[in-house]
Amino acid sequence: MAGLQLLSEYGLRVDGRRPNELRQIRCKMGVFSQPDGSAYLEQGNTKVLAAVYGPHEVRLNRSKTHHDRAYINCQFSMAVFSTSERKRRPRGDRKSQEMDMNLNQIFESAIRTELYPRSRIDIYLEVLQADGSNFSACVNAATLALIDAGIPLKDYVCSCTSTLAPSQGGAPPTPMVDVNHVEETLGGPGLNMSTLPRLDSVVHLELSGTRLHLSHIDPVAEKASTGAADIMAVLDKAVRGHVAQCLHARELSGQGADA
Amino acid sequence: MADILLSEAEKTFILHGVRDNVRNDGRSCSEFRPIELELGLVENANGSARVRLANTDVLVAVKCEIDNPPSNFPDEGKLDFFVDCSANATPQFEGKGGEQLAVELAALMSRAYQTRESFNLSTLSIIKGMKCWKLCIDVLILECGGSLIDAISMGTKAALADTKIPKVSVIGSDEGTLELELADEADGREEPLDWHHAPCLVTLNKLEDSLLVDASAEEEACCAAALIVGVSPNKKITTTSIPGHGSFLADSKIFARALNLAVDVGVKLNTALEAAIKKHQTLKPPPRGFLD
Numbered sequence: 001m002a003g004l005q006l007l008s009e010y011g012l013r014v015d016g017r018r019p020n021e022l023r024q025i026r027c028k029m030g031v032f033s034q035p036d037g038s039a040y041l042e043q044g045n046t047k048v049l050a051a052v053y054g055p056h057e058v059r060l061n062r063s064k065t066h067h068d069r070a071y072i073n074c075q076f077s078m079a080v081f082s083t084s085e086r087k088r089r090p091r092g093d094r095k096s097q098e099m100d101m102n103l104n105q106i107f108e109s110a111i112r113t114e115l116y117p118r119s120r121i122d123i124y125l126e127v128l129q130a131d132g133s134n135f136s137a138c139v140n141a142a143t144l145a146l147i148d149a150g151i152p153l154k155d156y157v158c159s160c161t162s163t164l165a166p167s168q169g170g171a172p173p174t175p176m177v178d179v180n181h182v183e184e185t186l187g188g189p190g191l192n193m194s195t196l197p198r199l200d201s202v203v204h205l206e207l208s209g210t211r212l213h214l215s216h217i218d219p220v221a222e223k224a225s226t227g228a229a230d231i232m233a234v235l236d237k238a239v240r241g242h243v244a245q246c247l248h249a250r251e252l253s254g255q256g257a258d259a
Numbered sequence: 260m261a262d263i264l265l266s267e268a269e270k271t272f273i274l275h276g277v278r279d280n281v282r283n284d285g286r287s288c289s290e291f292r293p294i295e296l297e298l299g300l301v302e303n304a305n306g307s308a309r310v311r312l313a314n315t316d317v318l319v320a321v322k323c324e325i326d327n328p329p330s331n332f333p334d335e336g337k338l339d340f341f342v343d344c345s346a347n348a349t350p351q352f353e354g355k356g357g358e359q360l361a362v363e364l365a366a367l368m369s370r371a372y373q374t375r376e377s378f379n380l381s382t383l384s385i386i387k388g389m390k391c392w393k394l395c396i397d398v399l400i401l402e403c404g405g406s407l408i409d410a411i412s413m414g415t416k417a418a419l420a421d422t423k424i425p426k427v428s429v430i431g432s433d434e435g436t437l438e439l440e441l442a443d444e445a446d447g448r449e450e451p452l453d454w455h456h457a458p459c460l461v462t463l464n465k466l467e468d469s470l471l472v473d474a475s476a477e478e479e480a481c482c483a484a485a486l487i488v489g490v491s492p493n494k495k496i497t498t499t500s501i502p503g504h505g506s507f508l509a510d511s512k513i514f515a516r517a518l519n520l521a522v523d524v525g526v527k528l529n530t531a532l533e534a535a536i537k538k539h540q541t542l543k544p545p546p547r548g549f550l551d
Contacts, residue, residue, distance in 0.1 A: 028550050032402050033314060035347065040549040045302070049401065049549065051347035075346050075353055080397045081304045081320035090343050092354065124346035124353070126401070128318070129302060 006183055007165040007174055014183065015044075019165070019176040022227060025234045027141070029148040029242045035124075037149025041141035044180055045131035048138050050145035054121035064120070069113035071120045074103035076138060078127040099135060102204060106139060106159075106194050109203045112152040121151060132180035133161045139194050140231060147239055155196035156235055157203065160227035162220050163188045164212065175220040177227040184209075191217075193224035197232040263480045270481045277469045283477065289524055291406075291473045294413065296532075298421040298539050300548050304397075306422025309548075310414040313475070314404020319396065319414035321422045325439065326393035328384065336383020336391040338372055340365040342398045342411070349403060357400075363502075364398070364411060371412065371458050371489035371498040378419075378457055385427050389437060392424060406473045408487055412460035413532055419457055420536045423449035458489040458497045459532065461525045463517050465507065470517050472524050486517050490525025492533070 023044030139159035301307035304320035344357025484505020
């Protein structure tokens with residue numbers, strides 16, 4: 001695409017960020033009263049809502065229970081108005097089903113499922129506006145919603161997508177963190193990594209887009225991993241702020257910290 | 260729409276209160292709960308609105324597409340309603356669980372807007388018989404707490420008020436296919452729709468001899484029947500529907516009373532909604548969305 005470069009000659013990306021800068025993350029926990037836990041997260045212009053129901057009894061499908069741990073069920077859905085071209089089906093197509101499976105896998109590793117045998121935890125994600133790194137934003141929002149629901153996790157699950165800007169004028173290609181929609185569609189690889197930052201473990205890794213040379217994998221993966229750790233700092237601050245607010249509200253209403 | 264389990268004592272309590280025109284939260288039988296409205300939340304859409312009515316949360320977005328007009332009305336455009344029940348509202352809406360409700364709601368909204376008096380479809384025509392605008396009105400239900408169709412109709416009217424249609428002109432025709440051009444920024448790029456006659460739907464629930472407007476989930480669990488009426492600002496009824504499996508006694512005049520009450524409440528609701536929309540459009544507050 002003529003004229004549109006991922007990285008300008010001054011080292012700035014299409015939205016004015018540096019290669020190692022995340023987009024602005026704003027979030028709120030406890031957005032809805034009906035679900036057990038809910039959260040709203042914005043990563044730049046990508047806006048995601050997460051709702052968690054559970055742990056609760058499995059009623060309809062007895063086959064979907066484990067005798068020794070909880071059954072995790074995730075659903076990824078995009079609102080029909082979330083993309084600039086109107087989407088026909090919010091969910092149920094192949095890509096969404098694949099996302100569902102990936103989310104299941106991630107949260108089965110992160111949630112302490114052994115504490116809730118024969119129960120079920122439902123995680124529902126709704127993308128209100130899609131501007132790149134949709135999957136990562138969903139994982140981050142789901143983490144907040146799970147914390148809001150009081151479900152024990154091994155660690156925060158933070159997710160980040162990184163890419164590689166092609167080399168310009170002899171300089172080596174630059175890895176960039178937290179891609180937006182333009183960077184995703186312009187071609188180039190997209191490495192999506194979900195980690196448990198404090199435990200230093202990777203729970204999910206997915207490479208899409210064009211191929212990535214072996215020598216470039218390490219820098220790109222490291223960018224994603226650092227990005228995820230930075231996101232964890234933001235989420236942690238949000239959670240602590242929310243808990244402090246709840247405690248304050250309880251004290252004001254007289255439910256008291258004396259007990 | 261979680262199942263509410265009420266004891267007989269609770270039901271009796273609600274019933275006695277309603278007989279004295281006092282409900283559990285202190286409202287009278289014809290009062291709505293506080294409604295929050297916000298316009299312009301969805302950037303990718305031509306117009307959008309979010310309505311919060313107690314526990315019900317609905318996001319409505321309007322997107323414009325160029326399409327061929329229907330063959331029996333060549334000088335009109337199209338309105339297409341799509342409702343999506345998100346699983347965020349209740350786990351029963353997972354996968355295809357909410358599809359039946361979604362289809363019913365979309366059909367009801369289509370009927371409410373069917374009359375040319377509610378919405379003049381000829382304003383959407385670009386070239387008679389060949390090209391027209393199709394407004395895709397997409398409703399996303401985020402939380403279900405009662406009075407769902409009321410919230411959806413208010414959201415739709417507000418979203419239409421927020422919608423700006425790009426101005427289109429024909430610049431040439433190339434072997435039978437027309438080339439359309441969207442107007443420049445300088446020429447006044449977009450024009451608003453005529454949304455003032457759009458209807459608001461009001462749900463009335465019947466409890467013995469009383470009629471309740473905007474029933475809470477507990478009140479709905481006590482009520483025998485419900486009536487949904489679409490009311491436009493000039494006191495006309497655009498559609499009626501009896502949802503679920505209740506019925507109204509034909510000769511007790513309660514049906515006539517219900518229609519009259521619905522028109523009264525509907526007109527007041529339309530007026531209040533217009534005022535709120537105008538206030539929002541003049542003040543232009545910064546978008547808050549879900550962050551507050």
